[in-house]
Amino acid sequence: MRIAAGVDVGSTQTKAVLLGDNGERSILARALVDTGANVRKAAETAFDKCCQIAGIPQSEVGFVVGTGYGRYKISFGNAQMTEISCHARGAHFLCPGTRTVIDMGGQDAKAISVGPSGEVLDFVMNDKCAAGTGRFLANAAEVMGISLDEIGPLSLRATRPVKIATVCTVFVESDILSYLSQGKRAEDIMGGVHLAIAKRTLSLARRLTIEPEITMTGGVARNIGMVRALETVMERKMLVSPDAHYMGAVGAAVFALEKLGESFESSVWREHAVSSGD
Amino acid sequence: MANAPVSEYRGNIHQQQKELMEDWYQQLDHAADGGDPPTVSMMVSGNCVELLEGFGAVPIYPEVNALQLAIRHQSLDPILAAEDMGYAADNCAYVKADIGCMLKGITPTGGRMPKPTLVLCNFVGCNTYVKWFEHVAAFTGAPLYVLDVPFLRGEEPSAADIEYVVRQLKEVVQLMEKLTGRKFDFDRFRQAVEHSRETEELWSQIKHFSQHQPAPFDAYFDAITLMGPLYVYRAKKEGVEFFRSAHAELKSKMDAGEGIYDQEKFRIVVEGPPPYPYFRAFRDMFAKWKACAVASTYSTVGGLWEFGFRHDPARPFESVAMHMLAHNVTNRNYLQRYDQIRRYVQEWKADGVIIHFVKSCRLFSAGQGDMRDYFTRQLGVPTLYIESDLEDPRYFAEAQTKNRIDAFFESLEHAKQTSGRAVAV
Numbered sequence: 001m002r003i004a005a006g007v008d009v010g011s012t013q014t015k016a017v018l019l020g021d022n023g024e025r026s027i028l029a030r031a032l033v034d035t036g037a038n039v040r041k042a043a044e045t046a047f048d049k050c051c052q053i054a055g056i057p058q059s060e061v062g063f064v065v066g067t068g069y070g071r072y073k074i075s076f077g078n079a080q081m082t083e084i085s086c087h088a089r090g091a092h093f094l095c096p097g098t099r100t101v102i103d104m105g106g107q108d109a110k111a112i113s114v115g116p117s118g119e120v121l122d123f124v125m126n127d128k129c130a131a132g133t134g135r136f137l138a139n140a141a142e143v144m145g146i147s148l149d150e151i152g153p154l155s156l157r158a159t160r161p162v163k164i165a166t167v168c169t170v171f172v173e174s175d176i177l178s179y180l181s182q183g184k185r186a187e188d189i190m191g192g193v194h195l196a197i198a199k200r201t202l203s204l205a206r207r208l209t210i211e212p213e214i215t216m217t218g219g220v221a222r223n224i225g226m227v228r229a230l231e232t233v234m235e236r237k238m239l240v241s242p243d244a245h246y247m248g249a250v251g252a253a254v255f256a257l258e259k260l261g262e263s264f265e266s267s268v269w270r271e272h273a274v275s276s277g278d
Numbered sequence: 279m280a281n282a283p284v285s286e287y288r289g290n291i292h293q294q295q296k297e298l299m300e301d302w303y304q305q306l307d308h309a310a311d312g313g314d315p316p317t318v319s320m321m322v323s324g325n326c327v328e329l330l331e332g333f334g335a336v337p338i339y340p341e342v343n344a345l346q347l348a349i350r351h352q353s354l355d356p357i358l359a360a361e362d363m364g365y366a367a368d369n370c371a372y373v374k375a376d377i378g379c380m381l382k383g384i385t386p387t388g389g390r391m392p393k394p395t396l397v398l399c400n401f402v403g404c405n406t407y408v409k410w411f412e413h414v415a416a417f418t419g420a421p422l423y424v425l426d427v428p429f430l431r432g433e434e435p436s437a438a439d440i441e442y443v444v445r446q447l448k449e450v451v452q453l454m455e456k457l458t459g460r461k462f463d464f465d466r467f468r469q470a471v472e473h474s475r476e477t478e479e480l481w482s483q484i485k486h487f488s489q490h491q492p493a494p495f496d497a498y499f500d501a502i503t504l505m506g507p508l509y510v511y512r513a514k515k516e517g518v519e520f521f522r523s524a525h526a527e528l529k530s531k532m533d534a535g536e537g538i539y540d541q542e543k544f545r546i547v548v549e550g551p552p553p554y555p556y557f558r559a560f561r562d563m564f565a566k567w568k569a570c571a572v573a574s575t576y577s578t579v580g581g582l583w584e585f586g587f588r589h590d591p592a593r594p595f596e597s598v599a600m601h602m603l604a605h606n607v608t609n610r611n612y613l614q615r616y617d618q619i620r621r622y623v624q625e626w627k628a629d630g631v632i633i634h635f636v637k638s639c640r641l642f643s644a645g646q647g648d649m650r651d652y653f654t655r656q657l658g659v660p661t662l663y664i665e666s667d668l669e670d671p672r673y674f675a676e677a678q679t680k681n682r683i684d685a686f687f688e689s690l691e692h693a694k695q696t697s698g699r700a701v702a703v
Contacts, residue, residue, distance in 0.1 A: 069677060084685035085692070117696040120689035122654055125682065127665050207647070209655065 006252025009070030012106030029054035090251030092118030104220035152225030158191020324402030331470030346386035348554035371669035403608030492537025498571030550634035573622035
């Protein structure tokens, strides 16, 4: 069996996935750690954990592709790809009908048009601003004194979601405090927060031609409130894989496997394969 | 990056350009002693350098001063000095860098800048310049003439537009005669227009060399090297000689099949000026992918000549007016800019378009979102939109910019592998 790995070093969390191919491709293991300050260490820990879970020695992993902002810090990686390519490839692997990917991570929100082979046709991202990202939700949750896991389900109980005027991750705090002082319900405030992000994401995605099927990826995809809010504003059903959070790592592992099978080649990663830094 | 490919071609033209530009700064330094030669502060876009030749005057380009500061990583201090004085964060960063230099008494090269004989605000396509040049006049105490060039509303300027600009040019002549005490030398002016015509013909042919595969030079990054002599020396014998030499050098590269990389992998068209504070890092992001710019709109800011316009010594005033009105990218309407880029993509055989949005220049950048839609949706041309600034280093996020550029070329590469084609035009 050919075994390859993808390691996605995100701004908040680092994900690793092992992918095996014995005629049929399958995910062998997945691991998740907080990125923290030591990016290199986070990548090593996630990869190590993943191999332990699968019971496979690291030496049996034929090729490792790193992705995410910390991809060039992965000392053991053979090559690097951007998370844009990896999310598209991962979504195509797990949901082959995917034509649009909405990826919401800790500091990034992006929309990607995907071709029938999982290739990126076009993409747009938020620019130098954390509005519409996981960080926005995390700040809102912190102000409300609620855990991140709770805010999604809580938002679904909103009956009269408030209007959040700002999309600024910093100023949203004062909006929330203002609504709290007016005695608004926590459910309605969180409902408003989720809708605000969903609308911002929609305006981002509209710069592309949004075609079904739409697959949501990234850590925020675990938030059921965000998925529903996006479905509401986009008037479309979202596909959410149980591995949505790992999608970048899955896509990186798919590229790594294709490299082993010689069905994919990049002009650039050969250069990176011998390069330890950037 | 540990093993980036060699990203640029360094030829004789680069050394000659350096010498010419140093000579220009020396002339300005010399003029600071007492007004000889006369100097005129002017805007690059649609500049009327030919007219200055009639007085033997030398141009001062505040934009060139600003970009020289940025490329030397010295723009932030003057920008902050201007902001301390009250210039807003959203003001044009070129303006703030230039004003900041005056406040701090510095110049980009360390040489002196003269008090201009005239501050000539030829505000082609940029109304911020009116205020900028008013401030330059106020800081230097030099007289100001605002040369009003109407925006190009249709395909061609009207006869009234041309007459309106010609009359102003003649007023400038009268004013300069008063200010310098020199008689306008019409024959020298006509000769300057003839020099410009020759330079423009050479430059236009050079621009067309990059239609060749591989392109013998980068029509964005290397074109910027050639833009200095184009705007300062176009109307002089030295300019014609420089471009004759550049033409020979680049033609021989083209004939030998030499590109700027060992193998040209991608051909791109670039819209917008570069982030000068990170010029090298930005160029390397394209070099990594062996991507060569085959055309750029920025290299047509001072004049758009590759589609046929030339100054005309038989009608010197009228052709200077035509150049200012219709043949520089910033005074043309947006649909014309779309068409210019479309022609580049098709006739220069490009794989995609890069749009660089300049945060502190809304006038140039507003509408680029729609431009992206036009190319991706209507023409099916892969188009990347990135944001930073041409002068203010605070707006450049290196990791984010690199990520977008890498993703764009990854997608082009995947497209080539999956469909065997790079572009849908």
